[in-house]
Amino acid sequence: MGRSVATLPSVLVVLVCAACAGREPRAPSPDAAVDAGDAHAVSPSDVASSADDADDARAPDAAPPDAWTTFGASVEGRPLRRLDVGHGPRRVLWIGGIHGNEPEGSVATAELPRALAAAGLLERVTLTLVEDLDPDGRARGTRGNAHGVDLNRDFPARNASRRTREPLSQPESRALAELVDALRPELVFVAHSWGGDPRDVREFVNPDGPAHDLAELFAAQAPAYELVESSEISPTPGSLGSWLGVDLGLPVLTIEYPRGADPSRCWDDTRAAILACLAAFASGT
Ligand SMILES: [Zn+2]
Secondary structure (H helix, E strand, O other): OHHHHHHHHHHHHHOOOOOOOOOOOOOOOOOOOHHHHOOOOOOOHHHHHHHHHHHHOOOOOOHHHOOEEEEEEEOOOEEEEEEOOOOEEEEEEEEOHHHHHHHHHHHHHHHHHHHHHOOOOOOOEEEEOOOOOOHHHHHHOOOOOOOOOOOOOOOOOOOOOOOOOOOOOOOOHHHHHHHHHHHOOEEEEEEEEEOHHHEEEEEHEEEEEEOHHHHHHHHHOOOOOEOHHHOOOOOOOOOOHHHHHHHOOOOOOEEEEEEOOOOHHHHHHHHHHHHHHHHHHHHOO
16 A cells, blocks of 8 residues: 555655745845746647657657656546656656646746756656646636636645635646655656736745755756745645645745746746756755
């Protein structure tokens, strides 16, 4: 019998969204300007297809684009997809999006398999990518799923509100909880974007659990991304960071991309930081 998620002692979670969590940072960054006109969503399959024309540029050990598999389904029946890359001893989970109106991490999700290979990390890390936990919201352009539920408020954290519903009320959040239980990741990254208030569009990295050192490393490698502690922003009851990071003591990094930014730019700006965190984690430093 496998251990339940509730007893996981070693999951490391890196979340790529704190603002989407409804938390408000204290001091807006002066670098918050975003060229919203460049914004567009790119699916991993789109990027993989374009890469088919440039096989020479693909690392030989990179997972083929058709290796995506389904681990669940959304309210409206859209597949929830995952891709496993590498075969190293350190288990990492990357969640490419959890709010439907935040596609900024889509290129990072698509490019990470090749980047992991190019960085020589395939033997050191097993990285599971979740393409998008809220495909219904992505299709609608809404923060919540097809039921209007914010999935990042639907996890069984101690601080979850139970006034309207019990945690794990949605098929998407249940599927992710089952995936976490099966994978037992030691590090988790979650991609979000910050900018619900157009006057406060910004980028930062937010650690939960024992992820402060990794967040410092991230911010050092991605200078535009400051480190924002959870104590500096509003509480996020029922969030993935609250559950896995705060309650279960796993390192979780939430990456907040600037809302509306070109996903390719988001990847370019954070690629070195993400890979540095993966390398440091693989080395146990
Ligand atoms: Zn978000």
